[in-house]
Amino acid sequence: MRIKGPIRRLAITLSLALGASLAHANPDALVSTQWLADNLEREDVRVIEVSVNPGKFERGHIPGAVNFRWHTDLVDTVSRDIIARDGFEQLLRDAGVSSDTEIVLYGDSNNWFAAWGAWVFDIYGVDNVRLLDGGRNKWEAEGRPLSIRPTSYDAGDITVAEADYSIRAFLPEVVEIASSSDPSAQLVDIRSAAEYEGRIIAPEGVDELSVRAGHIPGAVNVGWSNAVDEDGTFKSAEELRAIYAEAGVDGSKPVITYCRIGERSSHTWFALSKILGYEVKNYDGSWTEYGNSVGVPVTNLAGTVWGGQ
Numbered sequence: 001m002r003i004k005g006p007i008r009r010l011a012i013t014l015s016l017a018l019g020a021s022l023a024h025a026n027p028d029a030l031v032s033t034q035w036l037a038d039n040l041e042r043e044d045v046r047v048i049e050v051s052v053n054p055g056k057f058e059r060g061h062i063p064g065a066v067n068f069r070w071h072t073d074l075v076d077t078v079s080r081d082i083i084a085r086d087g088f089e090q091l092l093r094d095a096g097v098s099s100d101t102e103i104v105l106y107g108d109s110n111n112w113f114a115a116w117g118a119w120v121f122d123i124y125g126v127d128n129v130r131l132l133d134g135g136r137n138k139w140e141a142e143g144r145p146l147s148i149r150p151t152s153y154d155a156g157d158i159t160v161a162e163a164d165y166s167i168r169a170f171l172p173e174v175v176e177i178a179s180s181s182d183p184s185a186q187l188v189d190i191r192s193a194a195e196y197e198g199r200i201i202a203p204e205g206v207d208e209l210s211v212r213a214g215h216i217p218g219a220v221n222v223g224w225s226n227a228v229d230e231d232g233t234f235k236s237a238e239e240l241r242a243i244y245a246e247a248g249v250d251g252s253k254p255v256i257t258y259c260r261i262g263e264r265s266s267h268t269w270f271a272l273s274k275i276l277g278y279e280v281k282n283y284d285g286s287w288t289e290y291g292n293s294v295g296v297p298v299t300n301l302a303g304t305v306w307g308g309q
Contacts, residue, residue, distance in 0.1 A: 030234065030275070031104055042102075045102045048066055049062065049107055051113060053109070054069075054071075059148065060146035062145075062147070066096075066151060068095075070113045083120065085124060088124055099157065104131075105130070108137070111232070119269055119270070123165065166281070167281050171293060174187070175293075185254040185281070186218075188256070189220065189222075189258060190267070195213075196215045196221040197300075198215070198301055200213065210287055211291065213302065214301070221247075234271060251276065255278055256283050257269045257272070257283065260288055262285070265282050265283065265284075266284075
């Protein structure tokens with residue numbers, strides 16, 4: 001039964017208060033386009049673009065930025081995994097990153113892949129990493145300068161930690177939660193309602209598919225776009241708490257976010273963990289792994305069974 005009226009409003013208020021008391025949010029997780037414009041010349045600031053569309057960086061980027069290619073630089077090109085520690089450390093050093101460097105990540109597609117980059121930075125314990133609020137789109141919409149000049153820096157000396165997978169979920173853990181009557185964490189599916197319900201497997205035109213449609217049992221659906229305003233900037237912490245509390249996600253339990261390949265869910269991971277301070281893992285295997293796995297439970301509200309049919 002759906003609770004309505006004053007009781008529901010009271011429940012959400014209590015939920016918000018609980019979430020606020022548990023949160024350890026980072027007030028410096030985001031920087032504005034104006035802040036970045038004012039600090040571009042600082043030698044201890046390194047701007048890194050992580051976009052999905054090939055060639056976009058070369059056609060124009062924020063002056064002084066370096067390019068991390070999501071498809072090759074931040075992943076293991078042999079196995080489906082994130083870049084190994086040694087490779088990541090060398091990538092950062094080549095970009096001129098040292099232990100005291102302030103890093104600003106930005107990208108196209110509403111910062112999906114920049115947020116994925118922030119998640120990888122977090123796994124390897126790299127501090128002083130912030131996201132450009134609104135990303136590349138907002139920078140361009142404001143008519144701010146772009147450069148086609150490649151930038152190189154003297155090698156940095158940063159040392160990154162061993163991978164900490166406390167913010168990364170893997171298939172066995174997700175299956176255990178999906179199969180439990182008393183799950184240890186909340187699952188948040190950030191895909192579109194059509195994907196969540198099983199009416200489609202993936203957005204039109206994408207290549208990474210699963211054979212099954214639907215969602216992981218027990219997951220709630222809060223689309224990633226609910227977290228941002230029209231210009232792509234994140235909504236306030238108060239608004240975000242209310243949005244997720246409406247779906248029953250208040251920070252009182254650990255959260256696991258997922259999407260199709262892990263990039264959109266990184267955006268929600270950033271909102272929940274960095275802005276609200278909740279305990280969150282990103283399941284980067286997401287639906288392409290889960291929906292192709294044998295013997296796992298699937299909830300399909302649309303009644304489709306195989307291949308979206």
